Amino acid sequence: MSGLSILLRGILFSLIWWLLTDGDTASWWIGVPAVALALIINIALLPSSNLVWHEFLIFVPFFLLRSLLGGVDVARRAIDPRMPIAPALFEYPLRLPAGMPQVFMANTVSLLPGTLSAELCTNCLKVHVLDSRGGFLAELEAVEQRVARLFGTSLKTF
């Protein structure tokens, strides 16, 4: 693990501490050991991450907009007296590398319109879709592309 990414994580944890304590300088008596402990355990639990930070800035607005639409979509279906749903279970072959990117994809999918990840197997994501008539496949592919860029990898081709 590179020194730079340890430094970045240290800054992130210090930022969280600063937020929690409202920037109280006296709190660092506890804050410094706490941040150090959190950092050590974090490095032990998550040895490497290769998030591309500037891609993150592109991903966030995309995700916020799509998850807002996800909420609106499901709220509409729930309140509509006819309850327009046609659920189905669907296996999506993952082209992302295993590990963090696949888990990130699984978690993202659950907050996007009409999709809920129900099982993560080796290179396959079981997705429960609320409306099997919609274009969820295109959506999943788009998300996968973006997650790949976020982690600085490319998708496998079959």
Add this chain to the structure above:
Amino acid sequence: MSIAHLYALVSVGLISLGLYALIVHAHLLRKILAINVMGSGIFLLLVALAQRTGTALPDPVPHAMVITGIVVAVSATALALTLMLKLSAQTGCAELPDKEDE
């Protein structure tokens, strides 16, 4: 009647429910749940009565006792659950032997 009295009355309901279930149910897990509900009722009674200070801050002594109590309750629950598992591993049944059945 005040808000404090309202919650105190709710706590009486919880204590009664817990006591009834504790005696009536044979399954030990249910008895443990019943004791926990009773305990919550007693904590609620203490904190509700501590709130009768008008506009001033409530009495902190019962609050401190209840915090202590919550932590003791969870450790007692863990011990009780282990005892229950031990008993059912020995007898194959998580219920106390009933004299009427013998």
Add this chain to the structure above:
Amino acid sequence: METMMVAWMLDSLLGLGLLWLAWRCLACPNLFKAIVLFVAFGLLMALAWVRLEAPDVALAEAAIGAGLTGALLMVALAQLQSIETNGDAAGATEKEERGIRPLQWLLLIVLPLIATGLGYIILSFPPDAPGLSTAVATHLEASGVSNPVTAVLLNFRGYDTLLELIVLLLALLGVWSLGGTVPQQAATPAPLVLETLTRLLVPVLILTAAYLLWVGAHAPGGAFQAGSVLAAAGVLLLLIGRHPRAALMALPLRLILVLGPATFLVIAVVTMLIEDALLKLPPEHAGKLILLLETTAMLSIGATLAALFLGGRRHTDKEHS
């Protein structure tokens, strides 16, 4: 006046919700459902504490009553099911209720009488009773902290907390000495999503625990809440299969378990010798001493609660591996 009305409606609803959940939890035939209802009951209790201006209690309840107790009950139920599947198919459900027996009739008469009596006593209490709140307020200055609940827990009634830490330790000793329960099935690997969640959350939980410890001096929080958050981190790590198998018996864990009570005892003895009173903290050092007591208590509480969750599985690990 209108806000008063709204408050009354809210409190009445909360009270009815508590009673309803408690009733369903104790009456529904499925034990799994009963545990889920108990967790929901714990969450509503946390809301009730907030309504009763007891945020310190609310924090403890949210972490322990709604979280840790539920996890303990779920694990116990799963082990019970694996015991009972060997026997009959009763599994997690109880035997058929055998109708209402004579004793129960008696209970149905006596219990309402007790409840009415208790209710009558409660309603006859005066609406105003400051209790010890004025005493605490006048001595708060000398306690070393400005959160009255922390002052009571670690200074004014420190001996309560000392005994409580020893009770925790005794409970763990009880669980340990009862030893194994059932052989664990071959551990299936934890789901990857849970594992990732744990790996991301544990450092944040550590920071949160430290924050609760710090903030307890002047606002809701403290060693108990912080300890429960640490225990939650421990439970998550245990869930993803990070068992401290050999380490459980090892010295470090045992040292952490006794660190809290031991520190308390040392300070108790020292104050006994110097101040001639058990746990009478000298005002000029009280703040620092409380921080020391709270830090060690937090570590011990967190380790003990997590060890309680791991429970008596220690022996089975030995026997089957």
Add this chain to the structure above:
Amino acid sequence: MTLIDYLTAALLLAGAIFFFAGTVGLLRFPDVYTRLHALTKADNVGLGLMVVALAIQAESWTAVGKLLLIWLLVMLAGASVAHLVARGALRRGVRPWKQ
């Protein structure tokens, strides 16, 4: 009331509507999977709107940061737990509801 106050009120109300819709979905939808859709997505948006509503009223930047941190953690936990519940149901053989 200033313009900001009106905006806060509107956002809080919108957030409450999403929580309400999520609960309606929980009660109306036919099986565990569809109910998870309703809870996870609607509650996430509801909480998001409430966080924004409170953030524009916040007195300091640390308060805004705290609110965002809460939202982020709830989002992470919500998505993960929805997945775990769905996975558990699938493994126990709970068939998805079909029309």
